[in-house]
Amino acid sequence: MFTQEELLNCINGAIDTIAYPQSPFGLYEPIKYTLHGGGKRIRPVLTLAACTALGGNLDTSLNQALGIEMFHNFTLLHDDVMDNADVRRGRPTVHKKWNESTAILSGDTMLTMATQLVCKCSDLKLCHVIKLFNQTAIEVYEGQQYDMDFESRNDVAIEEYIEMIRLKTSVLLGCACKMGALMAGANDEICQSFYNYGVKLGLAFQLQDDYLDTYGDPKVFGKNIGGDILNDKKTWLLISALKEDETGELAKFIGNKNVEPQEKIHSVRAIYDKLNLAQRCHDLIDQYAQLAIAELENVDIPDESKDFFVNLALKSCRREN
Amino acid sequence: MFTQEELLNCINGAIDTIAYPQSPFGLYEPIKYTLHGGGKRIRPVLTLAACTALGGNLDTSLNQALGIEMFHNFTLLHDDVMDNADVRRGRPTVHKKWNESTAILSGDTMLTMATQLVCKCSDLKLCHVIKLFNQTAIEVYEGQQYDMDFESRNDVAIEEYIEMIRLKTSVLLGCACKMGALMAGANDEICQSFYNYGVKLGLAFQLQDDYLDTYGDPKVFGKNIGGDILNDKKTWLLISALKEDETGELAKFIGNKNVEPQEKIHSVRAIYDKLNLAQRCHDLIDQYAQLAIAELENVDIPDESKDFFVNLALKSCRREN
Numbered sequence: 001m002f003t004q005e006e007l008l009n010c011i012n013g014a015i016d017t018i019a020y021p022q023s024p025f026g027l028y029e030p031i032k033y034t035l036h037g038g039g040k041r042i043r044p045v046l047t048l049a050a051c052t053a054l055g056g057n058l059d060t061s062l063n064q065a066l067g068i069e070m071f072h073n074f075t076l077l078h079d080d081v082m083d084n085a086d087v088r089r090g091r092p093t094v095h096k097k098w099n100e101s102t103a104i105l106s107g108d109t110m111l112t113m114a115t116q117l118v119c120k121c122s123d124l125k126l127c128h129v130i131k132l133f134n135q136t137a138i139e140v141y142e143g144q145q146y147d148m149d150f151e152s153r154n155d156v157a158i159e160e161y162i163e164m165i166r167l168k169t170s171v172l173l174g175c176a177c178k179m180g181a182l183m184a185g186a187n188d189e190i191c192q193s194f195y196n197y198g199v200k201l202g203l204a205f206q207l208q209d210d211y212l213d214t215y216g217d218p219k220v221f222g223k224n225i226g227g228d229i230l231n232d233k234k235t236w237l238l239i240s241a242l243k244e245d246e247t248g249e250l251a252k253f254i255g256n257k258n259v260e261p262q263e264k265i266h267s268v269r270a271i272y273d274k275l276n277l278a279q280r281c282h283d284l285i286d287q288y289a290q291l292a293i294a295e296l297e298n299v300d301i302p303d304e305s306k307d308f309f310v311n312l313a314l315k316s317c318r319r320e321n
Numbered sequence: 322m323f324t325q326e327e328l329l330n331c332i333n334g335a336i337d338t339i340a341y342p343q344s345p346f347g348l349y350e351p352i353k354y355t356l357h358g359g360g361k362r363i364r365p366v367l368t369l370a371a372c373t374a375l376g377g378n379l380d381t382s383l384n385q386a387l388g389i390e391m392f393h394n395f396t397l398l399h400d401d402v403m404d405n406a407d408v409r410r411g412r413p414t415v416h417k418k419w420n421e422s423t424a425i426l427s428g429d430t431m432l433t434m435a436t437q438l439v440c441k442c443s444d445l446k447l448c449h450v451i452k453l454f455n456q457t458a459i460e461v462y463e464g465q466q467y468d469m470d471f472e473s474r475n476d477v478a479i480e481e482y483i484e485m486i487r488l489k490t491s492v493l494l495g496c497a498c499k500m501g502a503l504m505a506g507a508n509d510e511i512c513q514s515f516y517n518y519g520v521k522l523g524l525a526f527q528l529q530d531d532y533l534d535t536y537g538d539p540k541v542f543g544k545n546i547g548g549d550i551l552n553d554k555k556t557w558l559l560i561s562a563l564k565e566d567e568t569g570e571l572a573k574f575i576g577n578k579n580v581e582p583q584e585k586i587h588s589v590r591a592i593y594d595k596l597n598l599a600q601r602c603h604d605l606i607d608q609y610a611q612l613a614i615a616e617l618e619n620v621d622i623p624d625e626s627k628d629f630f631v632n633l634a635l636k637s638c639r640r641e642n
Contacts, residue, residue, distance in 0.1 A: 027466040078429060082422035101403035101469060104425060105462055108399060111432055112458040119451050127444050130451060134440070137433040141426055145348040148422060 001304045002052060004045060004312065010058050011044045014066055030094045030106040031113070034073050037089050042205070043176040044069040049312075050180030050194050053305035061183035064129065067117030068176050071133075074110035075140060077103055082148070090222070111137075121183065128182055136175035143168025150234040154242065154254060161239050162203065170202025193299050197309060200292035205316050207285045210235040212320065214269060215278055220320045226265035236284070237277050241268075244275050282317070289313040322625045323373060325633065328366045331379050335387055351415045351427040352434070355394050358410050363526070364497040365390040370633075371501030371515050374626035382504035385450065388438030389497050392454075395431035396461060398424055403469070411543070432458075442504065449503050457496035464489025471555040475563065475575060482560050483524065491523025514620045518630060521613035526637050528606045531556040533641065535590060536599050541641045547586035557605070558598050562589075565596050603638070610634040 002010075015035060020028040044065035051061035079085075080093040081103045087093065095103035118133045119126060146164040150156050177198035181191045212221050213228045214237055228235050232254050241250050250271050253264055272278065292313045296306060323331075336356060341349040365386035372382035400406075401414040402424045408414065416424035439454045440447060467485040471477050498519035502512045533542050534549045535558055549556050553575050562571050571592050574585055593599065613634045617627060 021463075024463055024466040024470060026470055027463060078425055082425060104399055104403060105465055105469075108429075108432065109459065109462045111429065112455050112462070115436060115451075116455045116459075119448075119455070123444060123448050126447050126451070127440075130436075130440050130447070134433050134437045138430065138437075141430045141433070142342075142345055142348060144426055145345040148426075149345060149347060 001302065001308050002048070002058075004049075004308070007045045007048045007058075008041055010048060010062070011041045011065060011069065014062055015069070018066070026098075026102065027106055027109055030077075030098055030102055031110055033097070034077050034094060034106070034110070035070060037073075037091060039073075039089060041069060043072055043172060046173060046176040046198060046201075046312075047180040047183075049305075049308055050177045051184045052180075053301045053308070054181055054184035054186050054190065056180070056184035061180045063117045063120040064179045064183055065176070067114045067119075067133070068172065068179060070110055070114035070117060071137065072172060074107050074114060075144070077107040077110065079144065081107075082144075087223075118179070125182060129179065132175055132178060132182065136171050139167045139171045143171075151232075153234070154251075156234045156239055158236065158239055158243075161234060161236055165203060165206040166199065169206040170199045173202035173205065174198035190299055193295050197292050197295040197313075200288050200295060201313055201316060204285045204288035204292065204313065207236055207281060207288065208317060208319060210237060211278070211281050211285065214272070217320060222321050226261070226269075229265050229268045230261055236281060237272055238268075240277055240280070241272055241275055245271055247271075285317045289317045322623065322629050323369070323379075325366060325370075325629070328369045328379075329362055331369060331383070332362045332365045332386060332390065335383055336390070339387070347419075347423065348427055348430060351398075351419055351423055352431055354418070355398050355415060355427070355431070356391060358394075358412060360394075360410065362390060364393055364493060367494060367497040367519060367522075367633075368501040368504075370626075370629055371498045372505045373501075374622045374629070375502055375505035375507045375511065377501070377505035382501045384438045384441040385500045385504055386497070388435045388440075388454070389493065389500060391431055391435035391438060392458065393493060395428050395435060396465070398428040398431065400465065402428075403465075408544075439500075446503060446506075450500065453496055453499060453503065457492050460488045460492045464492075472553075474555070475572075477555045477560050479557065479560055479564075482555060482557060486524060486527040487520065490527040491520045494523035494526065495519035511620055514616050518613050518616040518634075521609050521616060522634055522637060525606045525609035525613065525634065528557055528602060528609065529638060529640060531558060532599070532602050532606065535593070538641060543642050547582070547590075550586050550589045551582055557602060558593055559589075561598055561601070562593055562596055566592055606638045610638045 018035070020032060047061050047065035047068060048058060052058065076088065077094055080088055081095045081100055085093050086096050091097075093103070094106060115130075115133065118129055121129055143164055143166070146160070147168055150161075150164065174195040175198070178191050178195040181194040186194070210228065213235070214226065216225055218225045227233075228238070232238070242254075245251070250268065253259060253268055256264075259267075293310050296309050299306075339356070341353060368382050368386035368389060369379060373379065397409065398415055401409055402416045402421055406414050407417050412418075414424070415427060436451075436454065439450055442450055464485055464487070467481070468489055471482075471485065495516040496519070499512050499516040502515040507515070531549065534556070535547065537546055539546045548554075549559070553559070563575075566572070571589065574580060574589055577585075580588075611634075614631050617630050620627075
């Protein structure tokens with residue numbers, strides 16, 4: 001079994017060798033900028049890991065891994081336009097560096113390029129591969145729509161939030177795992193187990209992301225802490241607190257532009273602390289990681305492969321960036 | 322052979338029966354609004370016509386026809402955001418009726434839904450179908466990028482313009498024709514002839530569109546005349562005139578916001594008239610229509626099918642809306 005670092009190097013090497021057409025320069029330059037901007041590459045690593053764990057080699061699913069990473073970066077590009085975000089991974093976003101039209105059109109191109117990459121497989125596998133990819137894409141858009149819908153709602157239930165992050169984030173990790181299994185030629189049951197592993201891992205992953213936005217170390221996390229609180233973002237923390245805060249204190253901060261930012265972050269976090277939400281959030285993350293691990297328990301793969309996926313799940317809950 | 326009206330009715334009937342998920346409402350409602358907003362449906366009609374001319378029946382390529390129409394409407398939706406257009410087919414554009422985020426995300430969803438529709442075919446045909454569709458999509462984006470690039474250039478050559486409209490408009494008509502042929506099980510040579518027919522038809526079609534924007538009857542054309550002139554849009558007319566106008570008069574109007582709109586339209590059209598551009602543009606349109614017709618001359622399809630494609634090409638040059 002390859003290490004995570006080896007798989008990451010394989011992905012980054014492959015990304016570096018993607019050949020873009022020379023023109024129109026204004027279309028392909030922002031794509032290169034986006035895809036080559038770094039990131040954890042967790043999704044393509046999962047694809048390669050699943051595939052090699054099941055007997056495939058690195059090349060077997062490399063195009064699919066790249067396609068999924070391309071898709072993920074396309075969603076970030078368009079999400080940044082929708083959120084009017086200025087910075088991504090420490091650099092100006094595409095719509096800031098170029099303009100909005102460029103961001104929209106380059107994003108569209110990335111989606112089709114992603115589909116092209118994913119489709120680079122045998123005729124026999126193509127129908128399974130494209131079906132999984134398209135279905136996942138639709139779910140990701142639905143998740144993004146729910147996320148935007150939640151902005152104007154103060155009555156979002158925990159279950160709705162979990163379903164939203166399942167769609168927006170988790171199914172793509174599930175897809176990444178299942179794609180590797182599909183390309184290795186695994187049967188339906190094994191494919192489904194890998195899909196379920198990815199989805200549960202994705203839930204742990206996203207909840208940890210939300211946790212770090214409030215409780216992370218800004219130096220390690222790589223972005224400012226408290227953004228979610230300032231934007232009244234309906235995360236597990238806020239939704240839980242809104243439900244449980246009997247003092248009515250929290251509600252006063254929602255939509256309130258008159259509070260000084262640092263004071264708002266400090267006060268809201270104090271309410272979270274009174275409700276012990278940091279600990280409880282982490283318990284939930286651990287639960288999802290354990291559920292992910294359980295999905296692969298009965299799958300017939302080498303022990304060292306199983307260890308890889310167990311460690312990845314455990315690391316995801318402990319990561320600080 | 323079915324009449325164009327029968328094929329159109331078949332398409333519109335199928336569009337009416339597309340089942341959208343109930344939620345998230347905010348994602349699917351704008352898609353319905355866009356796709357059900359009418360239009361000529363020329364692309365899906367071409368798919369059905371090619372398929373039935375080659376022995377397929379209406380159902381054989383209906384999903385592919387719908388997918389191509391869905392794709393076309395996705396490009397219009399995103400183009401309207403990029404152009405900041407307020408009105409499409411007499412109704413507010415999606416980003417005006419809802420907002421920009423909705424337009425971007427619903428458009429993304431339409432692209433994936435289009436891919437799903439196109440992929441509804443036998444495993445045997447899938448690899449050809451998806452390859453054609455993806456390649457066409459990439460070319461359409463490239464065409465849109467060139468179109469935007471041309472806005473800030475005054476040295477666009479006629480050949481560059483023809484290549485731009487080939488990419489932005491014509492290849493999708495070529496794809497529509499070839500898709501029908503592919504689904505009917507035609508061989509490579511026949512598929513290529515239908516593709517070439519569609520591309521040439523598309524060039525005639527787009528040049529006629531440009532012509533009507535300057536010389537059409539506003540009551541019949543359905544939108545205001547002279548928009549291209551007011552926006553200094555690099556059409557065949559303007560590019561030809563810029564090259565040939567030795568008085569330097571035309572150049573004074575380009576980028577000039579101080580001229581009253583009706584006067585600008587009147588004056589620029591007067592320059593076009595002096596150069597006999599209306600007639601010459603129409604000669605070029607006729608030439609492309611004849612080139613389209615010639616592509617199908619040696620293809621073995623029933624005479625009445627051939628007549629259908631001949632008449633469609635001739636009508637495209639004479640259409641007034």
